[in-house]
Amino acid sequence: xxxxxxxxxxxxxxxxxxxxxxxxxxxxxxxxxxxxxxxxxxxxxxxxxxxxxxxxxxxxxxxxxxxxxxxxxxxxxxxxxxxxxxxxxxxxxxxxxxxxxxxxxxxxxxxxxxxxxxxxxxxxxxxxxxxxxxxxxxxxxxxxxxxxxxxxxxxxxxxxxxxxxxxxxxxxxxxxxxxxxxxxxxxxxxxxxxxxxxxxxxxxxxxxxxxxxxxxxxxxxxxxxxxxxxxxxxxxxxxxxxxxxxxxxxxxxxxxxxxxxxxxxxxxxxxxxxxxxxxxxxxxxxxxxxxxxxxxxxxx
Amino acid sequence: xxxxxxxxxxxxxxxxxxxxxxxxxxxxxxxxxxxxxxxxxxxxxxxxxxxxxxxxxxxxxxxxxxxxxxxxxxxxxxxxxxxxxxxxxxxxxxxxxxxxxxxxxxxxxxxxxxxxxxxxxxxxxxxxxxxxxxxxxxxxxxxxxxxxxxxxxxxxxxxxxxxxxxxxxxxxxxxxxxxxxxxxxxxxxxxxxxxxxxxxxxxxxxxxxxxxxxxxxxxxxxxxxxxxxxxxxxxxxxxxxxxxxxxxxxxxxx
Numbered sequence: 364x365x366x367x368x369x370x371x372x373x374x375x376x377x378x379x380x381x382x383x384x385x386x387x388x389x390x391x392x393x394x395x396x397x398x399x400x401x402x403x404x405x406x407x408x409x410x411x412x413x414x415x416x417x418x419x420x421x422x423x424x425x426x427x428x429x430x431x432x433x434x435x436x437x438x439x440x441x442x443x444x445x446x447x448x449x450x451x452x453x454x455x456x457x458x459x460x461x462x463x464x465x466x467x468x469x470x471x472x473x474x475x476x477x478x479x480x481x482x483x484x485x486x487x488x489x490x491x492x493x494x495x496x497x498x499x500x501x502x503x504x505x506x507x508x509x510x511x512x513x514x515x516x517x518x519x520x521x522x523x524x525x526x527x528x529x530x531x532x533x534x535x536x537x538x539x540x541x542x543x544x545x546x547x548x549x550x551x552x553x554x555x556x557x558x559x560x561x562x563x564x565x566x567x568x569x570x571x572x573x574x575x576x577x578x579x580x581x582x583x584x585x586x587x588x589x590x591x592x593x594x595x596x597x598x599x600x601x602x603x604x605x606x607x608x609x610x611x612x613x614x615x616x617x618x619x620x621x622x623x624x625x626x627x628x629x630x631x632x633x634x635x636x637x638x639x640x641x642x643x644x645x646x647x648x649x650x651x652x653x654x655x656x657x658x659x660x661x662x663x
Numbered sequence: 664x665x666x667x668x669x670x671x672x673x674x675x676x677x678x679x680x681x682x683x684x685x686x687x688x689x690x691x692x693x694x695x696x697x698x699x700x701x702x703x704x705x706x707x708x709x710x711x712x713x714x715x716x717x718x719x720x721x722x723x724x725x726x727x728x729x730x731x732x733x734x735x736x737x738x739x740x741x742x743x744x745x746x747x748x749x750x751x752x753x754x755x756x757x758x759x760x761x762x763x764x765x766x767x768x769x770x771x772x773x774x775x776x777x778x779x780x781x782x783x784x785x786x787x788x789x790x791x792x793x794x795x796x797x798x799x800x801x802x803x804x805x806x807x808x809x810x811x812x813x814x815x816x817x818x819x820x821x822x823x824x825x826x827x828x829x830x831x832x833x834x835x836x837x838x839x840x841x842x843x844x845x846x847x848x849x850x851x852x853x854x855x856x857x858x859x860x861x862x863x864x865x866x867x868x869x870x871x872x873x874x875x876x877x878x879x880x881x882x883x884x885x886x887x888x889x890x891x892x893x894x895x896x897x898x899x900x901x902x903x904x905x906x907x908x909x910x911x912x913x914x915x916x917x
Contacts, residue, residue, distance in 0.1 A: 411753045413910065433755050441753040447746035449671065451678035456671075463667035464754040492678070508750070 364389045364516050364547035365410065370419035372405055372571075379405040380416070381571040387547045389515065392538065392563030393576075395551040396651060402571040403551040404444055407520050410549065411441045423516055437466045440514030444521050444551075446505045450494035454485050454504055457493055458511050465512035475511045482537055483507040499530040506534055510541070517541060517548045523557060535560050555647045565647070569655045579647065586650040591618045591626055594639040602633045617643065664756050668764025672738060676772070683776070686731055690723035690780055691787075697723075698788055701847070708850045710877050716791075718848055720784035721872035724777050725807065725845035725865045729836035731776055732811035735769040736819035736828045744825075744915025752909045762907060766812050773808035774801075794879030803871040803885060806892035810864040813899035820906040824914045844869045867891045 367385040371378075380402050387393050395403045408414040410421050412428045412435065421428040423435045448457050455476055462472030480486040483503045488496065493504060506522045519538065523531040535557060542548050542563065552558060558565055559579055566576040575582060593599060594615045600608045606629065607619035620626050623642070627634045643649060676683065694716075701722070702715030710717070742748040751761060781800070784790040792800070818831050840846055842856055843865020849857055860866040871888035874880035 408749075413749055413752055415910075433757065436753060436755045439753065441750065443746065443749045443753075445746040447748075447750045449675065449745065449747060451675045452671065456674060460667055460671050461750065461754075464664060464751070464756060466664070466755050 364424060365549065366422045367406070367410065368420050368422075370406070370409060370416045370421065372402075372409060372414065372416050378571050380409070382419070383571070383573055385549075385566065385573065385576075387516070387549060387564075389547050390542055390545045392542045392548040392550060392561050393566055394558040394561050394563065395549065395566045395568050396553075396555070396558055396647075397551075397568035398553075398655075401568040403568050404520050405571075406568070407441075407443075407518050407549065407551060410516075411439060411518055412436065413441075437512070438515045440465075440509035440512065440517040442506045442509040442517075442519045442522055444524070446501050448493045448501060448504050448508065451492060453490050453492055454480060454496070455489040457504060457508055458485075461508040462511035465514075467512050472511065475513070479507045479511050482510075483533060498525050499527045502526045503530055503533065506537075510537075513546075515546060517546050519548065519550045521551055521553070523552065523554065531557065555651070559647060567651060567654045575650075575654045582650045582654075583646070586653045589619075589621065590643050591620050591623065592616070592639075592641045592643055593618050593626065593637060596636040596638060597633065602636075603629055615639070665760050665764050665767070668756065668761065669768045672765065672768045675738070676768075682734070683731070683772070686727055687776060687779065690727045691783060693723050694719045694784065694788060704848050704851055705877070708848055713877060714789050716784055716788040717873065717876040720781060720788060720790045721869060721876070722840075722845040722847075724780045725843065725868050725872075726836055726840040728773065728777060728807060728811055729840065730832060731773050732769065732808070732815045733828065733832035735765055735812050736815045736822075736832075737825065738769075739765055739819050740825040740828065740913055740915045743913040748913075758907055758909055759904070761909075762816065762904070766816060770805075770808045770812050773812065774804050777804040777808065790876070792879075793876060795875030796881040796885075799871070799880065799882040799885045800875050802882065802889055803868060803875065803892075806871075806889045806896075807864065807868040810868075810892045810896045810899070813896040813903065814864070817899045817903040817906065820903045820908075820911075823912070825916060839863045840865045842866070848873075864892055864895055867895075 365385070365387040367383055370380050370383045372380040383406055385393065397403050405414065409416050410428065412432045415429060423438055426435050428435050452460070458476035458479055459472045462475050463469065467475060480489055483506070485500070485503060485507060488500065493501060496504060502525060506519065509517060522534050526534065538548055538550065539561060550561060564576055565579060565582055566573045575586060577585065592611050592615050599616050603618065609617045611617045618626060623640055626640065630637065697719045698715040700715070701718040702713055705713035705715060705718055742751060781790065818828055822828050842860050843863035844852065844860060845865045849860050849866065849869070852860065867888040871885040874884050
C-alpha cells in the first residue's frame with residue numbers, strides 16, 4: 364500500500380530525513396517511535412504530500428504521491444500532530460465537511476459522519492460546537508475527521524497527545540479494528556505502552572533514519588540487553604574477571620550475568636561493595652535505549 | 664467540493680455575524696453626518712440639486728468595503744491558526760478550488776452588503792437613481808467587490824502574518840478610498856492626489872457611481888470604468904495565483 368524509497372529531506376543544514384525506506388502493506392500497522400525532532404512528522408508530511416522530499420519517492424497503491432496528489436489524497440486519511448478542527452462548527456458539520464472534502468457525496472458524508480461519530484463516542488455531541496468540546500473530545504474529533512472517507516492508508520501523527528486514558532483506548536481500539544479490516548496505518552507516538560498495544564511493526568526513528576524495524580518480539584529478541592545493572596564501589600571489571608562488563612547509561616555498569624546470586628558468588632568478599640543491583644528486563648524501552656543509545660522522555 | 668468549502672465559510676460566518684453587522688451599521692452612522700457637507704461639495708462641482716447622498720452613500724460603501732473584503736484574507740489566515748490548513752492541503756481540493764472556495768462567498772456577501780447600504784441610502788437618505796441604470800449600478804457593485812477581493816487575495820498570498828494583512832486593510836481603506844474620491848469628491852482633492860487617483864479601484868468605482876447617480880448614466884456610459892475594475896481584478900488574481908504557495912507558513916494571531 365505504501366512504499367517509501369530513499370527519501371531525503373533537509374532544512375538548510377539540518378537533515379530531517381536521511382534516506383528513509385519503508386514499506387507498509389494493507390492491513391498492517393507501523394508505529395514510529397522516536398524522540399522529538401527525530402523526523403517522524405516530516406516523514407508523515409511527505410507521505411501525505413504536504414512536504415516535498417529533496418530526493419527519493421513515495422508511492423501509495425503504486426501512485427507517486429507528488430505527481431498524482433489528487434488521486435492519492437482520496438486514499439489517504441491524515442490527522443496531523445496539532446488538533447485541526449473548525450471550532451465554530453458542530454461535531455457533525457466537521458465530520459461531514461472533511462468527508463465531502465475527501466470526495467464523498469453529501470449523503471455518503473452524512474452517513475459516514477454518523478458512523479464515525481459512533482465509533483469515537485461522539486454521537487451524543489453531534490450538535491455541539493467543537494469549541495465546547497474538552498481537549499480529549501476535540502482530539503477524538505480531530506482523529507475521526509481523518510477516517511470519514513474510509514481511507515486505505517491512515518497517517519496518524521501522535522494522535523493521543525493530550526488525550527485522557529479513555530480517549531487513548533478508543534483511538535487505539537479503532538486503529539487496530541481498522542487495520543484488521545484492511546487499512547494500512549502509520550502511527551507516530553512517544554508512548555511505549557501504546558506501541559505495544561497496537562502490535563504490528565515498530566520502527567525506531569532517530570536523526571532522520573529508521574534504525575530498527577520489526578515486530579515487538581523480534582526487536583526485543585534482537586536488541587534487548589539481558590543482564591544486571593550494577594552500582595559498585597571500586598573496579599568492577601577487575602572484580603569480575605572473565606565477565607563482560609560495560610558502562611551503563613548512568614553511573615553504573617551492565618554485567619552479562621543473569622542472576623544476582625551468580626553476581627554475589629563471583630564477587631565473593633567484594634559483594635559488600637555493591638550499592639545497587641537491578642535486573643534488566645527485556646522490554647521496548649530497553650530496545651529503544653539500546654538502538655538509539657539515548658534516553659526517551661517517557662510522557663506516559 | 665467547492666460547494667462544501669463555501670458552505671463551511673458561510674456557517675462560520677453565521678456562527679459569528681457580529682463583524683458583518685457592525686460593518687453594516689458603521690457606514691450608516693457616518694453617512695448622515697457627512698451628507699449635508701457632501702451636498703455642498705457636489706453643488707460646488709456643478710450639481711446644485713444634489714442632496715449629498717450621491718457622494719456619501721457610494722463613498723462610505725467604497726471605504727468600508729475594504730474592511731469587508733479583508734475578511735477573505737482573514738479567513739485564509741484563520742485556517743492556519745485553527746491548524747485546518749494542512750487538512751485542506753491534504754484533501755483532494757486543488758489550489759484553485761481552495762482560493763475560489765474562500766473568495767466566492769465573500770464576493771457575494773460584499774455585493775449584498777453594498778446593495779443593502781444603497782437600499783437604506785435610498786429609503787433613509789433620499790438617494791435616487793435620477794434616471795441612471797439599476798443594472799449598471801449592480802454591475803458596478805459587483806466589479807468593485809471582485810476587484811477588492813482580488814486585491815486581498817494577492818495580499819494574503821504575499822503576506823506572512825495576519826498583522827501585515829490587517830495593516831493593509833486599515834491603511835489601504837483610508838489611502839485608496841481617500842485618493843479615489845470616496846471620502847470627498849476627487850475634484851476637491853489637491854492636484855497631486857487627482858493625478859494619482861486613477862491608480863485606485865475606488866476612483867473608477869466612484870466615477871461609475873457618480874455617472875449613474877448624478878448624470879443618469881446607462882451601462883454603456885460606465886463600461887470603461889467597469890472595464891478598468893475587471894481588468895485590475897484579472898491582474899491581481901493572476902498575480903495571486905502565481906504567488907499562491909500551499910505550503911507557505913502563515914502566522915495567525917500568536
